[in-house]
Amino acid sequence: MVSKRILVTGGAGFLGSHLCERLLRSGCHVLCMDSFLTGSHANVASFLAHRNFALITHDIAQPLPAGMEVDEIYNLACPASPPHYQADPLHTVKTSVYGAIHLLELAQRCGARILQASTSEVYGDPEVSPQTEAYWGHVNPLGPRACYDEGKRCAETLFFDFHRRHGVAIKVARIFNTYGPRMQPDDGRVVSNFIVQALRGDSLTVYGDGSQTRSFCYVDDLIEGLLALMASPLEVTGPINLGNPTELSMCELADRVLTLTGACTAVDFRPLPQDDPRQRRPDITRAKHVLGWEPTVPLSVGLEKTVDYFRQLLSATSTTSVDGVVQVMREEGAS
Template sequence: MARQYNFRKRVMVTGGAGFLGSHLIDRLLDQGHEVLCVDNLFTGAKLNIDHLRTHERFEFLRHDVTMPLYVEVDEIYNLACPASPIHYQHDPVQTTKTSVHGAINMLGLAKRTGAKIFQASTSEVYGDPAVHPQPEDYWGYVNPVGPRSCYDEGKRCAETLFFDYRRQHGLGIKVARIFNTYGPRMHPADGRVVSNFIIAALKGEPIPIYGDGSQTRSFCYVDDLVEGFLRLMATDDAVTGPINLGNPGEFSMRELAEKVIAITGSKSEISHLPLPQDDPRQRQPDISRAKATLDWQPTVALDEGLVRTVEYFRRFA
C-alpha cells in the first residue's frame, strides 16, 4: 500500500516537462509535495522545468512510459502523450503506444503501490460531435481509421483501461477530458491554433485559418485547467469521472484570429487553407458535472489569457 502522509505526498507527473505538466508541477510544489517529473522529451522541453532544477522537492527522470517504471509514489498524474496533430501524427504508432501501453504501465504501477491515478484524457474522444455542447455521457462520433485516430482512439482505449482497472482491481482513478487549453509554455511549433495565430501575428505573417473560419473551439487558460486537475484528484474515491474540464465560452477561428491581431497590434492578414480531414466543426464542453462535483469553472477570460500568452511568445518571434 502507498505510504501515508498528513500533508506531503510523493507525486509523479508523466509528461511533466510538457506544457500542462510543468504548470501542474509548479502547483504541486507550491502545495508542499515532492514531485517526480517523468518525460522522454519528445514534445516536452527542459526549458519548461529549468526553473525547478535546484528545487529540493523536485526530481527529473527521462523515461518513456511505454516501458515499465518501478518507483514508489502516492499519486500519479498521467499526462504523457503528444497532444497536437503535428506531433501525434509524426509517429502515429508510437502515439497509440504512448496512450495504451503507457496507461497499462502506469495503472500497473498504481496497482502495485496503491497510488491514486489521474488520466489526462481529451475532448477528442467526442470526435466531430453530433451533440453540442458535449456532456460526459455522449459517446462521441470518431473515425477509427483516420489520420487523427492514433490520438483519438488511443485516448478512448486508455479510458477503457482505467475503468477496467477500477472494476477489476478497485483502483482509485480520476479521468478528466481536457478541452482546448492555452497559455505560457505552449510549444511554439506545435501546430495548435493559439500558438499558430500568435506566432504568425508577431512575425507579421498571414494568419492561417482552415476552411472558412466558422468552426468553433472553446479555450481554457492553463491555470484554470490545472486547478480543475487538483480539485478532481482531491475528491473521494467515489468520484472517478470522466469529467469535462474546459471553458464553455465558444469562439470561431475567425474571432480568435481577430483577437490575436488586436492584442499583438499586428498587420497580419488572414489566409484561408483547406480544412484538414476529420477536423471537428464544433467543440464546446458541458461543464455541469465539474461545477456540481468540483465547484469548478474557469475564471480567466480569453482576452486576459491571450495577453499573458502573447507576452510569453514574444521571445520566439
C-alpha cells in the same frame, strides 16, 4: 505531515510543467517523468534546484523503472497537437495504451490514486453540442487523427477496467482546448499558431472557412480543475469535462489575436484537414456540481498573458540567433 509523493508523466510538457510547479508550491514531492519527445527542458529548468523535485527521462510506453513508490499519479504523457501526434502515430498509440497499463499497474501496486488526462478528442467531430460526458462521440477510427482519439479512448477503457477489476482509485479528466505560457511556438495548435504568425508579421493560417469553433481554457484554470478532481472523493471517477464553455470561431479568434498583437496581416484560408472537428464546446455541469470548479480567467486576460510570453520568447530567440551569427563572424575573422 509527510507530503505526498506525486508522479507527473509528461511533466516537462506544456500542462505537465504547470502542474509540477503548482504541486511544488503546495509542498509536494514531485517526480517528473518525460521522454522529451515533445516536452522541453526549459519548462522545468527552474525546478531542478528544488529539493522536492526530481526529473527522470523515460518513455512510459516502456516498462517503468523498478522500485518506484508514489501516492498519486497524473498521466499527462502523450503528444497533444496534431502535427506532433501524427508524426509517429504508432508511438502515439503505444504511449496512450502501453503507458496507461504501466501506470495503472504501478498505481495498483502502490495503492495510489491515478488521474488520466484524457481529451475532448474522444468526442471526435461531435454531432451534439455542447458535449456532455454521457455522449459517446463521433470518431473516425481509420483517419489520421485516430492514433490520438482512439488511443485516449482505449486508455479510458483501461482505467475503468482496472478500477472495476482491481479497485484502483481512478480519475479521468476530459480536457478541452487549453492555452497559455510554455506552449511551443511550433506545436501546431491554433492559439500558438495565430500568436506566433502575428508577431512575426506572417499571414494567419485559418483552415476551412473559419466558422468552426473551439472553447479555450487558460492553463491556470485547467490545473486547478485537475487538482480538484484528484482531491475529490474516491467514488468520483469521472469522466469529467474540464474546459471553458465560451465558444469562439476561428475567425473571431484571429481577430482577437490581431487586435492584441497590433499586427496588420492577412488571413490565409486553407482546406480543412480530414476529420477536423467543426464544433467543440464542453458541458461543465458535472465539474461545477461535483468539483465546485469552473474557469475564471477571461479569454482577453489569458490571451494577453500568452501574447506577452511569446513576444518575450521570440525576442530572446532572435537575440540568441543574432548573437550566434556575430560570434561566428568574429571566429571567422580571427582565423
